[in-house]
Amino acid sequence: xxxxxxxxxxxxxxxxxxxxxxxxxxxxxxxxxxxxxxxxxxxxxxxxxxxxxxxxxxxxxxxxxxxxxxxxxxxxxxxxxxxxxxxxxxxxxxxxxxxxxxxxxxxxxxxxxxxxxxxxxxxxxxxxxxxxxxxxxxxxxxxxxxxxxxxxxxxxxxxx
Numbered sequence: 001x002x003x004x005x006x007x008x009x010x011x012x013x014x015x016x017x018x019x020x021x022x023x024x025x026x027x028x029x030x031x032x033x034x035x036x037x038x039x040x041x042x043x044x045x046x047x048x049x050x051x052x053x054x055x056x057x058x059x060x061x062x063x064x065x066x067x068x069x070x071x072x073x074x075x076x077x078x079x080x081x082x083x084x085x086x087x088x089x090x091x092x093x094x095x096x097x098x099x100x101x102x103x104x105x106x107x108x109x110x111x112x113x114x115x116x117x118x119x120x121x122x123x124x125x126x127x128x129x130x131x132x133x134x135x136x137x138x139x140x141x142x143x144x145x146x147x148x149x150x151x152x153x154x155x156x157x158x159x160x
Contacts, residue, residue, distance in 0.1 A: 019151050020067045020088060027091035029098065031070025033065050034118075034154075035082055044077040074098060078134030080097045087141075088150045095144040096129060097153050106159065107131065107140060113156040115142065115149065124150055125159065 001149045018028040033044065033053070045055045045063060051078060052069035055061050077085045077100050087098035107113050107128045115123045130141040142156055 014145060015151070018065075020070075020136065022090060022147075024067050024089050025090040025150070026066055028091045029065065029074075029087045029096075030067055030070045031072065031074075031076055031085055032088055033063050033076075034084050035080070035084040036062050037082070038062065041081065043081065044076040047075045047079045050076055070140070074134065075138055077139055078137055083137075086154065090147065090150070095147040095150050096140055096141055096142060097150060098130075098141040099152060099154060099156070101131075101156065102138040103157075106138050106139060107158055112159050113142060114159055115144065115153045116155040117152050118154045120155070123149055126156065128156075 003159050015034065018034060019032055024030055041058045042055045045053045050069050050071050052056055052066045053063050055063050072087050072089065077087065077098065081102070083100045083102070089096040109128050109130055111126055111128045113128055115126045117123050124145055126142040126144050129143050132139050140156060140159060141153060142153070143149065
């Protein structure tokens with residue numbers, strides 16, 4: 001199996017333990033951190049008001065997330081320079097993902113968008129539920145057609 005360093009895309013094995021369990025997501029939004037790079041970076045740890053993200057003394061260590069401490073506020077999404085943090089949510093009756101978005105034009109609530117995988121492959125279509133500006137990044141919340149896509153959708157593109 002090819003690794004992130006070879007393909008630029010995280011494998012299922014590399015994601016193991018990073019996705020919050022379904023029971024946690026049914027209680028509300030929770031972050032997923034897909035940062036595996038060992039680089040000096042800690043804005044997410046510093047920004048989390050609930051102490052849910054830990055990097056520790058070695059600032060090059062990848063962050064870890066305590067799913068139970070995370071409140072799904074999205075503060076970490078707005079400060080991650082690698083755009084490697086997402087919110088997953090099953091609490092409102094549909095599968096929703098909130099992701100950082102830095103392309104113009106920004107989709108509007110109600111817009112239909114293409115759902116893209118980590119590798120940029122089209123996975124289907126979803127509906128924008130909310131957009132909000134957070135610092136220099138837009139956070140886009142999208143309703144997905146299937147719960148199984150929560151662990152896969154990591155970007156959106158406005159439908160042609």
